[in-house]
Amino acid sequence: MLTRLGLTIAACLCIPAPALAENFYVKTQAEYFAAAKDVQAGDVIILAAGNWQDFEIVLTGKGTAKKPITLISEAPGKTVITGKSNLRIGGEYILVTGLTFIKGSSPTGEVISFRRSKTDQARNSRVTEVVIDGFNKPDRYETDYWVGMYGSNNRFDHNYLAGKSNKGVTMAVRLDSEESRENGHRIDHNYFGARPILGSNGGETLRVGTSKYSMYLSNTIIEDNYFEKCDGEVEIISIKAGGNTVRRNVFDASRGALTLRHGDDNLIERNVFLGRGKDHTGGIRVINQNQTVRGNYMEGLRGTGFASALTVMNGVPNSPVNRYVQVKDAHISNNSILDSKRVTFGAGADEERSAFPIDSSFTDNILSGAGAGTFVEVDDDTSGIAYSGNVLAGGNVHSALAKQLRFAKVEMVRAENGLLYPADPALAAIGAPRDLAPIARDATGPAWYPKPKSGDLFAGGATVQVAPGDDTLSEALMKASDGDTLQLATGTYNVSKTLQLTRAVSIVGIEGQQAPASVVKFARPSLFEIGEGGSIRLVSLSISGEDAPDNVGNNVIRTKAGPVLRNFSIEMQDVHVTDLTVNKSFDVIAIGKSALADNISIADSSFERISGTVVNAAAETDDYGQYNAEYVTIEDSSFADVEGMIANIYRGGRDESTFGPHFTMNDTAIANVGRGKNNPAGVSLLLHGVQDAKVSENSVAGSAPIKVVHTVGTPQTAITDNAFADTPAPVIEEMNYDGPQRALIAGNVSQ
Numbered sequence: 001m002l003t004r005l006g007l008t009i010a011a012c013l014c015i016p017a018p019a020l021a022e023n024f025y026v027k028t029q030a031e032y033f034a035a036a037k038d039v040q041a042g043d044v045i046i047l048a049a050g051n052w053q054d055f056e057i058v059l060t061g062k063g064t065a066k067k068p069i070t071l072i073s074e075a076p077g078k079t080v081i082t083g084k085s086n087l088r089i090g091g092e093y094i095l096v097t098g099l100t101f102i103k104g105s106s107p108t109g110e111v112i113s114f115r116r117s118k119t120d121q122a123r124n125s126r127v128t129e130v131v132i133d134g135f136n137k138p139d140r141y142e143t144d145y146w147v148g149m150y151g152s153n154n155r156f157d158h159n160y161l162a163g164k165s166n167k168g169v170t171m172a173v174r175l176d177s178e179e180s181r182e183n184g185h186r187i188d189h190n191y192f193g194a195r196p197i198l199g200s201n202g203g204e205t206l207r208v209g210t211s212k213y214s215m216y217l218s219n220t221i222i223e224d225n226y227f228e229k230c231d232g233e234v235e236i237i238s239i240k241a242g243g244n245t246v247r248r249n250v251f252d253a254s255r256g257a258l259t260l261r262h263g264d265d266n267l268i269e270r271n272v273f274l275g276r277g278k279d280h281t282g283g284i285r286v287i288n289q290n291q292t293v294r295g296n297y298m299e300g301l302r303g304t305g306f307a308s309a310l311t312v313m314n315g316v317p318n319s320p321v322n323r324y325v326q327v328k329d330a331h332i333s334n335n336s337i338l339d340s341k342r343v344t345f346g347a348g349a350d351e352e353r354s355a356f357p358i359d360s361s362f363t364d365n366i367l368s369g370a371g372a373g374t375f376v377e378v379d380d381d382t383s384g385i386a387y388s389g390n391v392l393a394g395g396n397v398h399s400a401l402a403k404q405l406r407f408a409k410v411e412m413v414r415a416e417n418g419l420l421y422p423a424d425p426a427l428a429a430i431g432a433p434r435d436l437a438p439i440a441r442d443a444t445g446p447a448w449y450p451k452p453k454s455g456d457l458f459a460g461g462a463t464v465q466v467a468p469g470d471d472t473l474s475e476a477l478m479k480a481s482d483g484d485t486l487q488l489a490t491g492t493y494n495v496s497k498t499l500q501l502t503r504a505v506s507i508v509g510i511e512g513q514q515a516p517a518s519v520v521k522f523a524r525p526s527l528f529e530i531g532e533g534g535s536i537r538l539v540s541l542s543i544s545g546e547d548a549p550d551n552v553g554n555n556v557i558r559t560k561a562g563p564v565l566r567n568f569s570i571e572m573q574d575v576h577v578t579d580l581t582v583n584k585s586f587d588v589i590a591i592g593k594s595a596l597a598d599n600i601s602i603a604d605s606s607f608e609r610i611s612g613t614v615v616n617a618a619a620e621t622d623d624y625g626q627y628n629a630e631y632v633t634i635e636d637s638s639f640a641d642v643e644g645m646i647a648n649i650y651r652g653g654r655d656e657s658t659f660g661p662h663f664t665m666n667d668t669a670i671a672n673v674g675r676g677k678n679n680p681a682g683v684s685l686l687l688h689g690v691q692d693a694k695v696s697e698n699s700v701a702g703s704a705p706i707k708v709v710h711t712v713g714t715p716q717t718a719i720t721d722n723a724f725a726d727t728p729a730p731v732i733e734e735m736n737y738d739g740p741q742r743a744l745i746a747g748n749v750s751q
Helices: 002-012 029-037 472-479
Strands: 023-026 044-047 050-053 056-059 069-073 079-084 086-089 094-097 099-105 110-113 115-117 126-128 131-133 145-149 155-157 160-162 171-173 186-188 206-209 221-223 226-228 235-240 245-247 250-252 256-262 267-269 272-274 281-286 292-294 297-299 310-313 331-333 336-340 343-347 360-363 366-369 374-378 385-388 391-394 412-414 420-422 463-466 485-488 491-495 499-501 504-508 518-522 526-530 535-544 555-559 568-580 587-590 597-603 606-610 615-617 629-635 638-642 647-650 662-666 669-673 685-688 692-696 699-701 706-710 716-720 723-725 731-734 744-746
Touching: 023 029, 029 044, 029 056, 056 069, 069 099, 086 094, 086 115, 272 281, 336 420, 366 374, 463 472, 472 485, 472 491, 472 499, 472 504, 518 526, 526 535, 555 568, 568 587, 587 606, 597 615, 615 629, 629 647, 647 662, 706 716
Parallel strands: 023 044, 044 069, 050 079, 056 086, 069 094, 079 099, 086 110, 094 126, 099 131, 110 145, 126 155, 131 160, 145 171, 155 186, 171 206, 186 221, 206 235, 221 245, 226 250, 235 256, 245 267, 250 272, 256 281, 267 292, 272 297, 281 310, 292 331, 297 336, 310 343, 331 360, 336 366, 343 374, 360 385, 366 391, 463 485, 485 504, 491 518, 499 526, 504 535, 518 535, 526 555, 535 568, 555 587, 568 597, 568 606, 587 615, 597 629, 606 638, 615 647, 629 662, 638 669, 647 685, 662 692, 669 699, 685 706, 692 716, 699 723, 706 731, 716 744
Antiparallel strands: 412 420
C-alpha cells in the first residue's frame, strides 16, 4: 500500500516515480529520524496524519532530478506540526509537501530553513503546498523568519503563509554565504495572507538580501504570488540585492509598497496593485541603479510619500550601502496608475538625500489621480528624467512637470481581466498591457487549505439575550463565540471578576433618555482584559466604576499582562462612563507593552468624573518606533472632569518604517480636562510621534492645553476650527527638525 501511495504522490506533484526506492511510513519522531538517517535518492518518508508536537524536522541527502528525496504528509492538511517545531532541509533534490504548521512557534530563528547548517545548504530543492498559519513567537517584538531561503536553485511554491504577528520578515532570501548568491531561486504561486500591522520596523512580508550583501546578485524570481492585506510596515517586498525579477504578482489591499531598497539591475513587470481605497496602499518605490519598471497596473491606491503609487527617491551622494543610492538609469514605462492619490518624484529630498535621479526615463504611462491635493508631486530636481508619451487623465500636477505630461480627457473601460484601459484605440500603446492576466487568489496556495473570509470582525455570530443580575454577563461571555452579540436588557449587571476577552464580542444595551438604561458595575480593578484573539464592541451601555476597589492602576479595559500577539479592536458607541474616582489613576482604556490596537473608536459617548486617562496608549517608551494604537478616533462625544488626559499616545524613535499612529478627534465637548494634580504632563491631550493627527470643531473649556510632539518623518497635524475657553493655546514641539513648527493651526477661536 505504501508503494502505491508513493506513486500517487509522485504523479500528483509531477515528479518522476522513484524506482527501487523505499517508502517509510512513520508514526513517531523516533521512526522519522531512523528513516531520515540513511535516506537515499528516490526514498519517500510519509508522516502519519495527526498532531506532531515539538518536532524539529531535519532532512538532508542526495536526491536527483529524477529521484528526489521526498517528505510528505499521509494526507494533505492532516499532518499538523505544533508546539516548538521547525523544518530544516539540506542536501540536494529534496521535496517537502503537505505539512501544516499551526499553534506554535519555531525554537530557532526560522520555521522553514533551506539549510540544515551553514555548511549544508539546500540545492535544487522544493517546498510546496505547506501551510504556516499564525505560527508566532510569544512576544510580538521577538524576531524570527518564517521561511529562510539559502543555497541555490530552490523553489518555494503553492504555499500558504498568513497571520505573522511577531517581528521579523515573513520570508527572506539570504545571501550571507557565497553559495547563496546568484541563487536562481523561484518563489511562485504562494498565498501571502494577512500580515497585521506590526507597529514597528521588521514587518516586511518578503525580503531578498540585506544592505550588507546588496552589492551581490541574487537572481531570484518572484512570480504569480498573491499578497493580501500584507500591512506589516512600509515595505511589502523589500529588494536588497541585484538581478531579481518580480512579475505577475497581485497586491490586494496591502499597505506599503514593493521597494527596490538596495541593489541594482532589478526587473519589476506586469504586477497588479489593487488598493481598494485603503489607507497607505502603495505601488513601487525606486532606488539605486538600472532598475526597470514596466507594464504594471495600479488602481485605488491611497499611499503618499514612500508609499505612493509610484515613488522615485532622492539618494545620498556617495551613499554607503545601508542608506540611499542615487537613482540612475531607471526606466519606467507602460504603467497604469489610476484612481490613486500620489506619484512622487525626488521623494525624501533633504539635506542628506540631495542626489536627484539622473539618466532615467519615464515613458508611455497613463496617470489618473484621486481626491484633492497634488497627484504628481515633485520634491526635487527631475531634469535627470526624460519624459515622453505620458498621458495625464486626471489630477493636479506639480508645476515642474506641467509641460512634461500630456493632459487628456480619457474614457476608461473595464476589460474582461477586470482592469481599466482607455477606450480610445489611439491610446492602446499607453499604460499597462492589454493581455495582463492577474493571478487569481484561488490559484495560489494549497487547494486544500481554505483562505480567510473577509468581513466585519464583530459580525456573523449569534445574538444572545442576557438578563440583569450578578455575574450574568460573565457567564454569557464565557460561552460566547467569535462575532456573537450579547444583548442586555434594562437593569444593572454586577460583575465580580475581570471578564476575559479571547474572542471578538459585542455587548449591546438599551438606549436611554439621558444615559443608556443597561448599567454595568464591576468590583475588580478591571472590567475587561483583552487576551489573544480578543476584541470588544460596546454599544448603548452605562459603565460605573463606583464599586471598583481602591487599587492604583484601575481601568475599564486593559490588555493582559505580557505580550498580546494578535492585534485587536475596541469600539465604544453611545457608552456613558462615570465615577472612575476610587484612586488617583483610574483609566478607561489602558494598553500595555507589546500590544497593538488596530482601532480604538469612540463615538456618541460621554466620560465624567475620571481620575486617570481615557485612552492610555503610551507603554512603548523604548524609542524603537513601536507604539500601541494604529487608529484612535473620537467623534461626537464629551469629556468632563477628567483629571488625566483624553488620550496619551506615544511613538518614539526615528524609524520611518511605519505609517501610524493616527489620531482624529472632532465634534467633541471638553470641560475641565487635564488639570488633575496627578497628571504630570499638564495637558489634556498628548500626541507624541503621531504621524497623522486631526483635531477639529471641538469645544474646549477650562482645560489644560493640547500638546503635539513631532518626532520623525513628515507628520501631518491639523488643529482647526476649535473653540477654546479658559484654555491655553495648543503646544507644538519639534524634535529632529530645525525648521518652523509643521502643524496646521487655523480657524480656532479663543475666549
